[in-house]
Amino acid sequence: xxxxxxxxxxxxxxxxxxxxxxxxxxxxxxxxxxxxxxxxxxxxxxxxxxxxxxxxxxxxxxxxxxxxxxxxxxxxxxxxxxxxxxxxxxxxxxxxxxxxxxxxxxxxxxxxxxxxxxxxxxxxxxxxxxxxxxxxxxxxxxxxxxxxxxxxxxxxxxxxxxxxxxxxxxxxxxxxxxxxxxxxxxxxxxxxxxxxxxxxxxxxxxxxxxxxxxxxxxxxxxxxxxxxxxxxxxxxxxxxxxxxxxxxxxxxxxxxxxxxxx
Amino acid sequence: xxxxxxxxxxxxxxxxxxxxxxxxxxxxxxxxxxxxxxxxxxxxxxxxxxxxxxxxxxxxxxxxxxxxxxxxxxxxxxxxxxxxxxxxxxxxxxxxxxxxxxxxxxxxxxxxxxxxxxxxxxxxxxxxxxxxxxxxxxxxxxxxxxxxxxxxxxxxxxxxxxxxxxxxxxxxxxxxxxxxxxxxxxxxxxxxxxxxxxxxxxxxxxxxxxxxxxxxxxxxxxxxxxxxxxxxxxxxxxxxxxxxxxxxxxxxxxxxxxxxxxxxxxxxxxxxxxxxxxxxxxxxxxxxxxxxxxxxxxxxxxxxxxxxxxxxxxxxxxxxxxxxxxxxxxxxxx
Numbered sequence: 001x002x003x004x005x006x007x008x009x010x011x012x013x014x015x016x017x018x019x020x021x022x023x024x025x026x027x028x029x030x031x032x033x034x035x036x037x038x039x040x041x042x043x044x045x046x047x048x049x050x051x052x053x054x055x056x057x058x059x060x061x062x063x064x065x066x067x068x069x070x071x072x073x074x075x076x077x078x079x080x081x082x083x084x085x086x087x088x089x090x091x092x093x094x095x096x097x098x099x100x101x102x103x104x105x106x107x108x109x110x111x112x113x114x115x116x117x118x119x120x121x122x123x124x125x126x127x128x129x130x131x132x133x134x135x136x137x138x139x140x141x142x143x144x145x146x147x148x149x150x151x152x153x154x155x156x157x158x159x160x161x162x163x164x165x166x167x168x169x170x171x172x173x174x175x176x177x178x179x180x181x182x183x184x185x186x187x188x189x190x191x192x193x194x195x196x197x198x199x200x201x202x203x204x205x206x207x208x209x210x211x212x213x214x215x216x217x218x219x220x221x222x223x224x225x226x227x228x229x230x231x232x233x234x235x236x237x238x239x240x241x242x243x244x245x246x247x248x249x250x251x252x253x254x255x256x257x258x259x260x261x262x
Numbered sequence: 263x264x265x266x267x268x269x270x271x272x273x274x275x276x277x278x279x280x281x282x283x284x285x286x287x288x289x290x291x292x293x294x295x296x297x298x299x300x301x302x303x304x305x306x307x308x309x310x311x312x313x314x315x316x317x318x319x320x321x322x323x324x325x326x327x328x329x330x331x332x333x334x335x336x337x338x339x340x341x342x343x344x345x346x347x348x349x350x351x352x353x354x355x356x357x358x359x360x361x362x363x364x365x366x367x368x369x370x371x372x373x374x375x376x377x378x379x380x381x382x383x384x385x386x387x388x389x390x391x392x393x394x395x396x397x398x399x400x401x402x403x404x405x406x407x408x409x410x411x412x413x414x415x416x417x418x419x420x421x422x423x424x425x426x427x428x429x430x431x432x433x434x435x436x437x438x439x440x441x442x443x444x445x446x447x448x449x450x451x452x453x454x455x456x457x458x459x460x461x462x463x464x465x466x467x468x469x470x471x472x473x474x475x476x477x478x479x480x481x482x483x484x485x486x487x488x489x490x491x492x493x494x495x496x497x498x499x500x501x502x503x504x505x506x507x508x509x510x511x512x513x514x515x516x517x518x519x520x521x522x523x524x525x526x527x528x529x530x531x532x533x534x535x536x537x538x539x540x541x542x543x544x545x546x547x548x549x550x551x552x553x554x555x556x557x558x559x560x561x562x563x564x565x566x567x568x569x570x571x572x573x574x575x576x577x578x579x580x581x582x583x584x585x586x587x588x589x590x591x592x593x594x595x596x
Contacts, residue, residue: 097371097374131332
């Protein structure tokens, strides 16, 4: 079984994302790490290969500026066989349409049985890229997958999908694309040996040309959406804030009495 | 302008979130608002859509669209969009709706904007608004494609509207059940948490509680105030509390009279499940926690000190009340 996992390098400091006011784009100049949920997708892929007796390979694919491609050393250290970075300045400014086009080409070139994604990235929370890519690849897709097991036949797998009212167990014929939720078992830490081997492996840097993607198919010009303004959001002004442990409980108590909430 | 809304169902009922989009589409000045309803309960759900603002309802319960799968729904919506020259497709975000919206965007080469909190008609085009960066900034965005896809936050933007009922068109869908996927079974969430949705007071814990034991403090507070304990997804993921008590995007949506959030930062995943609580009290040591932006009383303090003290005050109060108004003796024999 061959599994491609799409991973995304995201700003390392997910709590303090900055927007560039001129371009309305996220400032990605700082250090990056692989999106946490994407590492769980790598983990699911490695587990699935182990569950079928070690028969198979896992390939990590990222769309990233070349400078950030080193972040792919981590999935390599976890046990991924190859890491591909699609680094091309023309990609910059791509939205879901352009991004899905580029990644669909790159994934198609790998001819995988299974394509895995993290369900959402910490820097965009978009959570639909997998569907857009799967549709372009003409394969089935499912999201919010919490568990992944081999199916009743070699060309099937059984995915557990968490939805609003519970869990659904779904058998799906390969090839397919699955987005993994962040609530499964955490990703393994790479071993020291794994990291030493990972540093020896080269990360394959590719450009749009390598997949036959035309520059007009991605980037800002191919985007189906545009940001036209940004402003401070209004917060609920009525919050009363108190600070310090002393007397806090009594203040809450009085607040509740005043509101007749008791 | 023509807008089509994907109406989603839960237990045979249309979700309020998706029904409300019909009224929102009307408010945008759409000449026609179409509702697309598919699934095994399409007939009932379509009737709800027919008097909630749609100008026309398409329902389909053909076998190919019964399973909870996105790919056949993408084909179904694509056909409606092309046949009726639809300009915009609206979705209320859910697990399935996101799966459909992303696929449809590719299929139609339609620009897609997600996490929308509002959309307006700006003379000649639709303008969407979404919150970003921990809800601190409101971004205004537009679509540049012929057909547009809009995915709204699963919050009640407005109540579903009440309109005169319109006609329902039944559609036959020829594609047989999507061959690549098969539903093997469903496991409903335990009903233990159902009480969360009806209870008056919720005492909730997030990762800020630090350890599992702290939940005992929350249970004591809930006990004395007549509430139930809820938790965030990360707390459930650590195995500290049953999933049935999870509030948020992938858990329950609650609307109690009083919500006491302990050690909860207020990330959007949790916020969508509790933000319409009547009164929100937040206790957190981090003064920058987003929850202080949408609570009524924010307490920057250590919950390990504040919660037991509050429990004690409330217990004393309860005793006082009990002494003033002792339970009446049974009337047996009188």
